Amino acid sequence: MLQKFDKRNENLKIWVGDQLLNRNDAKVSVFDSVVQGGDAVWEGLRVYEEGVFLLDRHLNRLQESAKALCFESIPSNDHIKLCLKKTLEANKMSKDTHIRLTLTRGEKITSGMDPRLNQSGPTLIILPEWKPPVYDNEHGISVITSTIRRNNPSFLDSKIHHTNLLNNIQAKIQANFARVDAALMLDYFGFAAELNGTNIFMSKGDKVFTPFADACLHGITRGLIIELCEQHNISCAEKNISLTELYNADEVFCSGTMGELTPITAIDGRIIENNSGIEMSKNLVSLFEGVRKNFCVNL
Numbered sequence: 534m535l536q537k538f539d540k541r542n543e544n545l546k547i548w549v550g551d552q553l554l555n556r557n558d559a560k561v562s563v564f565d566s567v568v569q570g571g572d573a574v575w576e577g578l579r580v581y582e583e584g585v586f587l588l589d590r591h592l593n594r595l596q597e598s599a600k601a602l603c604f605e606s607i608p609s610n611d612h613i614k615l616c617l618k619k620t621l622e623a624n625k626m627s628k629d630t631h632i633r634l635t636l637t638r639g640e641k642i643t644s645g646m647d648p649r650l651n652q653s654g655p656t657l658i659i660l661p662e663w664k665p666p667v668y669d670n671e672h673g674i675s676v677i678t679s680t681i682r683r684n685n686p687s688f689l690d691s692k693i694h695h696t697n698l699l700n701n702i703q704a705k706i707q708a709n710f711a712r713v714d715a716a717l718m719l720d721y722f723g724f725a726a727e728l729n730g731t732n733i734f735m736s737k738g739d740k741v742f743t744p745f746a747d748a749c750l751h752g753i754t755r756g757l758i759i760e761l762c763e764q765h766n767i768s769c770a771e772k773n774i775s776l777t778e779l780y781n782a783d784e785v786f787c788s789g790t791m792g793e794l795t796p797i798t799a800i801d802g803r804i805i806e807n808n809s810g811i812e813m814s815k816n817l818v819s820l821f822e823g824v825r826k827n828f829c830v831n832l
């Protein structure tokens with residue numbers, strides 16, 4: 534399903550650096566590290582009526598990603614929260630909003646790879662958009678297995694939520710050609726890692742499984758689902774999951790800030806059949822919705 538242009542987003546005010554700019558003026562320099570080398574980290578945030586969902590967890594992950602990449606003068610969480618508040622207020626947004634929060638290494642004094650060329654601190658970008666969850670969470674999505682593998686820590690550690698997304702974009706291109714919604718990416722060893730933009734779970738009977746967070750992003754939504762399972766005595770284990778196990782799962786679903794929890798109804802054209810009759814994903818969706826407001830932060 535291709536997202537359409539939402540007219541409500543025509544006159545957005547976007548935070549770039551230290552100011553709010555109109556959509557058409559919101560640009561970074563050609564010397565910015567994100568242009569030069571995709572040298573940036575990011576978070577996707579969702580704003581509900583009750584506030585920004587799991588904000589501190591997202592900001593902490595952003596801090597850790599920037600620290601791992603040795604960014605200098607990383608803005609504090611308090612500073613980012615203030616900029617988020619100003620941006621949401623300027624756009625009169627208090628629900629149904631997705632924010633793409635990016636922190637680049639900043640402008641370079643001349644083009645080049647060396648971070649020592651960055652002498653003016655990082656660039657903060659806050660792009661808020663009216664955007665309801667992107668997937669059809671009622672009917673689910675179909676995926677194919679991509680031939681493009683997810684990175685593992687030998688190449689580029691998935692614990693860094695970076696903007697070097699070309700392998701995921703290539704996987705999504707394969708999904709587009711196959712006319713399905715998303716691509717399942719495997720890890721180096723051939724086990725499932727995640728979809729090109731979301732984490733993956735499967736259930737078999739009353740048990741839930743998800744891949745180790747070695748080659749997938751350690752998703753914030755993924756983390757909450759694992760916690761909810763623990764709190765409600767639902768067995769949930771991280772493990773290596775092969776394609777055979779996914780094809781034979783009772784349910785498969787994906788998770789992420791952009792789409793929340795979404796059933797995966799077919800993988801590589803194979804329909805996922807629920808032989809146990811246990812509706813695990815429905816159960817988890819209702820647990821998720823039940824706690825949502827407890828995890829929202831009002832700025």
Ligand SMILES: Cc1ncc(COP(=O)(O)O)c(C=O)c1O
Binds near residue numbers: 727730731755789
């Ligand atoms: C590759 C990838 N996997 C999974 C996710 C889901 O993570 P989260 O639940 O933190 O939104 C994202 C979101 O940015 C992502 O880019």
